Amino acid sequence: xxxxxxxxxxxxxxxxxxxxxxxxxxxxxxxxxxxxxxxxxxxxxxxxxxxxxxxxxxxxxxxxxxxxxxxxxxxxxxxxxxxxxxxxxxxxxxxxxxxxxxxxxxxxxxxxxxxxxxxxxxxxxxxxxxxxxxxxxxxxxxxxxxxxxxxxxxxxxxxxxxxxxxxxxxxxxxxxxxxxxx
Amino acid sequence: xxxxxxxxxxxxxxxxxxxxxxxxxxxxxxxxxxxxxxxxxxxxxxxxxxxxxxxxxxxxxxxxxxxxxxxxxxxxxxxxxxxxxxxxxxxxxxxxxxxxxxxxxxxxxxxxxxxxxxxxxxxxxxxxxxxxxxxxxxxxxxxxxxxxxxxxxxxxxxxxxxxxxxxxxxxxxxxxxxxxxxxxxxxxxxxxxxxxxxxxxxxxxxxxxxxxxxxxxxxxxxxxxxxxxxxxxxxxxxxxxxxxxxxxxxxxxxxxxxxxxxxxxxxxxxxxxxxxxxxxxxxxxxxxxxxxxxxxxxxxxxxxxxxxxxxxxxxxxxxxxxxx
Numbered sequence: 001x002x003x004x005x006x007x008x009x010x011x012x013x014x015x016x017x018x019x020x021x022x023x024x025x026x027x028x029x030x031x032x033x034x035x036x037x038x039x040x041x042x043x044x045x046x047x048x049x050x051x052x053x054x055x056x057x058x059x060x061x062x063x064x065x066x067x068x069x070x071x072x073x074x075x076x077x078x079x080x081x082x083x084x085x086x087x088x089x090x091x092x093x094x095x096x097x098x099x100x101x102x103x104x105x106x107x108x109x110x111x112x113x114x115x116x117x118x119x120x121x122x123x124x125x126x127x128x129x130x131x132x133x134x135x136x137x138x139x140x141x142x143x144x145x146x147x148x149x150x151x152x153x154x155x156x157x158x159x160x161x162x163x164x165x166x167x168x169x170x171x172x173x174x175x176x177x178x179x180x181x182x
Numbered sequence: 183x184x185x186x187x188x189x190x191x192x193x194x195x196x197x198x199x200x201x202x203x204x205x206x207x208x209x210x211x212x213x214x215x216x217x218x219x220x221x222x223x224x225x226x227x228x229x230x231x232x233x234x235x236x237x238x239x240x241x242x243x244x245x246x247x248x249x250x251x252x253x254x255x256x257x258x259x260x261x262x263x264x265x266x267x268x269x270x271x272x273x274x275x276x277x278x279x280x281x282x283x284x285x286x287x288x289x290x291x292x293x294x295x296x297x298x299x300x301x302x303x304x305x306x307x308x309x310x311x312x313x314x315x316x317x318x319x320x321x322x323x324x325x326x327x328x329x330x331x332x333x334x335x336x337x338x339x340x341x342x343x344x345x346x347x348x349x350x351x352x353x354x355x356x357x358x359x360x361x362x363x364x365x366x367x368x369x370x371x372x373x374x375x376x377x378x379x380x381x382x383x384x385x386x387x388x389x390x391x392x393x394x395x396x397x398x399x400x401x402x403x404x405x406x407x408x409x410x411x412x413x414x415x416x417x418x419x420x421x422x423x424x425x426x427x428x429x430x431x432x433x434x435x436x437x438x439x440x441x442x443x444x445x446x447x448x449x450x451x452x453x454x455x456x457x458x459x460x461x462x463x464x465x466x467x468x469x470x471x472x473x474x475x476x477x478x479x480x481x482x483x484x485x486x487x488x489x490x491x492x493x494x495x496x497x498x499x500x501x502x503x504x505x506x
């Protein structure tokens with residue numbers, strides 16, 4: 001009889017210990033659990049997923065001088081080089097900035113803006129340019145276009161930026177493409 | 183008796199008409215003429231896609247207007263009301279393609295188009311269908327169709343005397359009309375030119391203050407210097423020293439053989455002043471285009487065409503000659 005009681009007691013004690021262990025463990029887990037990270041590049045279930053963000057820190061910025069539109073052979077070098085770039089580079093690492101002389105339409109700026117927008121539209125369409133191009137109305141990039149249409153190449157992986165002025169020689173073209181695709 | 187009276191009346195009327203035309207002629211030659219422009223048509227606006235950067239224009243007898251557009255590498259046909267009827271061309275060097283479409287001229291049946299970047303002259307029919315290419319191995323600075331079988335062109339030849347070259351329809355050089363006696367510095371002999379119905383040649387130098395007329399035998403009849411340009415600015419480019427400022431941009435004739443010369447950087451209103459010159463070489467009038475233009479053209483009905491909105495718009499004007 002005494003033995004039965006003792007066994008019973010031990011069994012209950014074991015169950016209690018197991019229960020306590022389970023209880024505290026889950027509680028501790030809740031206390032030390034790392035907050036769930038929010039992935040900024042994955043949307044909620046209902047929305048279409050954004051393309052995977054590249055780890056590459058490279059950007060090619062085309063600084064296009066509006067005056068070069070008056071001399072299409074001048075801007076041909078840019079068009080030919082643009083079309084030689086691999087499509088993923090154009091899609092993910094390339095932008096265009098169209099600069100113009102702000103004094104040219106100082107008497108009628110709205111008209112000047114329309115002229116620029118229209119010529120850009122015609123140029124982009126006729127040359128199948130799929131680059132996002134912004135018009136530099138605040139003239140932030142004007143000094144970069146002082147020598148004509150050019151490229152600013154930014155490489156965050158290696159920590160440098162470089163400027164190339166069109167027309168490019170073969171060495172420069174190779175250097176730029178190699179930097180973008182490595 | 184009645185017959186004699188009506189004959190007399192007819193004679194008097196004819197005499198008066200003759201007298202009036204002589205009077206107008208002499209007034210015009212005294213420079214008492216003014217030219218007024220009345221806009222009758224505008225093709226291309228800031229909001230549409232009709233024209234982006236037109237370069238050359240021609241009108242046919244039906245009133246259709248043909249234009250080369252360098253921004254979208256095309257040749258376009260518009261109705262007399264300015265509606266786009268057809269567009270042809272894209273970027274390239276193949277048949278009917280362009281890299282830099284530029285000058286345009288026409289006959290009754292065909293259009294002729296030069297390309298600044300591709301040698302030769304492309305031929306299209308009035309439906310803008312490509313027909314053939316005339317091989318010309320020289321750069322074309324200006325050109326005019328003389329007939330179905332002949333055309334004339336001005337070219338850039340650094341080591342040659344200035345001459346207008348005449349070719350046949352297959353691109354074979356037939357003859358030349360020399361307009362300078364000596365070889366000049368590069369580009370100083372570049373000219374725009376036109377021929378009148380008697381095949382007299384009128385030239386305006388691009389970088390010199392000179393306008394000249396040569397008769398059909400090639401003999402110089404007169405030479406004018408309108409702007410008293412004393413010095414031309416020059417710049418070193420590569421191994422050449424080249425002029426930088428344009429004196430005269432373009433020439434065209436109206437249907438009474440008056441010559442219209444578009445001034446460049448040395449005119450009071452740069453690229454807007456137009457000088458009207460009689461066949462005898464007298465300055466008849468000067469008028470100003472509403473906006474700067476790179477060219478002027480007068481069609482067979484005496485309508486004047488010029489540029490507006492930086493080449494986005496083509497303007498057509500009726501010209502009114504007013505005598506004081």
